[in-house]
Amino acid sequence: MSARRIAIVGAGHAGGRVAQHLIELDGTCQVLLIGDEPYAPYERPALSKAVLAGEQAWSELMLAADGFWSSHPGLVRITARVVGLDRGRRCLSLADGRQIEFDELVVAIGGAPRSLRVPGGDLPGLHVLRGIDDCDKLATTLVPGSRLLVIGAGVIGMEVAATASGLGVTVTVLDVSDQIMRRCLPAPVSQWLASQHQQVGVAFKSQVGVQSIAHDGAVYRVRVQGAGGACEVLEAEQVLLAIGIDCNTGFLQQAGIGCQNGVVVDASCRSPDTPWCYAVGDVANCDNAFYGRLMRQETWRNAENQALAVARQIAGVAQRYAEIPWMWTDQLGHNIQVVxxxxxxxxxxxxxxxxxxxxxxxxxxDGRVVAAVMVNQGKERKALEALIRERRVVDKSLLSDLSVSLKAVAA
Incomplete structure (x- = not known):
């Protein structure tokens, strides 16, 4: 009897972890890890912080030593881009013409930086930050005295703004919203963080839309329009597009795999209409067993924990995925965590x-803890997660009393 062939499309953090767990849980299967980056699987959070600042080498981000990916007998690593899926044959088509047959499929393709659909939005030289090569290119341009326009005030945009300002770069952040990191932070924390950036010289242009980008060989000129209709042109030597990611699921949709805001999967991380197809990480729009609704999470912990859940499912250990979201960001010497x-x-x-x-x-x-934002208070996270999971009514006076530990409240 031949070994089961498990094809993992996407060799980043989530895909790499699935491969590692499968090899540990089921030594009889053959794992085919397919990705279009030349690097072994690695973690991405430090790219916008320590690696970009030159304080950490990207080689330190790898999930395992190179020897694991190149010589493990149960693993075949394939560097190529997947362009098609034959659902009936269970066969992947690669851009180089190869055909890869499989028994079960794990989709771990993450997302690609969203493009800016305005005149000049595709000019060469505009930066994005998703992988190692992007980080290397951006890092070489962040020289003291230069100017950087960051389009997008989400996590990546604000982390790069913090890193670049620390390197002596003059930073201006543009965003359509009226507050930074709006998806992640309540207004009071967003406003406080913006003030921390302003204290080190970061400027903000809020509630503006980019109309066009031009380049004369030396500087970029970004035309923006404010909420009132007034336009202005901002200049900088470098521009970073940090407006989110898109999940490029076209080859899956063409094959009839259900996709909406990523790959739709049930609480077992499995496609409801294609039981041999799983999704993990940023691309997985999962029916979260705790919240009872579809959720797509772009976090480090989701990549870690969902990878283990998928590997266990494939190995025959049933596990419903019930992840409570948790993310963190480090900016300007402050650690902010959201659960x-x-x-x-x-x-x-x-x-x-x-x-x-x-x-x-x-x-x-309704008196129950549903979330928390910790500013330099990460030690309280586990107790807060326990309170969220328990869904019980909690006395507000106990939550606000610093003499009472949250661990005791959650006990």
């Missing part, structure tokens, strides 16, 4: 004083 879903809240209490740079905003709905 839960901030949009589910109808009220909040504070632990500590944010103006002092150390506080936790506990978000509630």
């Amino acid at each position: 839960g879903l901030i949009d589910d809240a109808d009220g909040h209490v504070w632990r500590g004083d944010l103006s002092q740079g150390r506080a936790t905003m506990v978000l509630l709905r």
Whole structure:
């Protein structure tokens, strides 16, 4: 009997972890790890921070030593781009013409930086930040005294703004929203973080839309329009597009795999209409067993934990995926962590004083903890996660009392 062939499309963090776990859990299967980057699987969070700043080598981001990926008998690593899927034959088509047959498929393609659909939005030299090569290209341009326009005030945009300002670059951040990191942070924390950036010289242009980008060989000229209709032109030597990612699931949709905001999968991370197809990481729009709704998470921990859940499913160990979202960002010497879903809240209490740079905003709905934002208070995360998972009503006075530990409240 031949070994089961498990094809993993996407050799980044999530795909690499699935491969590692499968090899550990089922030594009889053959794992085919297919990705279009020349690098072995690696973690990405440091690319916008320590690696971009020159404080860490990208070689330190690898999930395992090179020898694991090149010589493990149960693993075949294929560097190529997947362009098609024959659902009936269970066969992948690669851009170089090869055909890869499989028994089960794991989609771990992540996402590609979203393009800016305006005149000049595809000019050569515009930066994005998704992989090692992007980081290397951007890092070489961040010289003291130069100017950087960051289009997009999400996590990547703000982390790059923090890193670049620390390198002596003059940074201006443009965004269509009225607050930075709007998807991640409640308004009070967003405003506080923006003030920290402004104190080191980062400028903001909020509620503006980019109309066009031009380049004269020396500087970029970005034309923006404000909410009131007034236009202005901003100049910089470098421009970073940080407006999110798109999940490029075209080859899957053409094969009839259900896709909507990524690959739609059930609480077992499996396609409801194609049981041999799984999805993991940024591309997985998963029916979260805790929240009872579809959720796509672009976080480090989701890549870690969902990879293990998928590997266990394939290995025959049933596990419903019930991840509570958790993300973190390090900017300007501050660590900010968010757990839960901030949009589910109808009220909040504070632990500590944010103006002092150390506080936790506990978000509630009907008296139950649904989320929390910790500013330099990461030690409270596990207790807050426990409170979110328990869904019990908690006395607000206990949550706000710094003399009472959250660990005791959660006990």
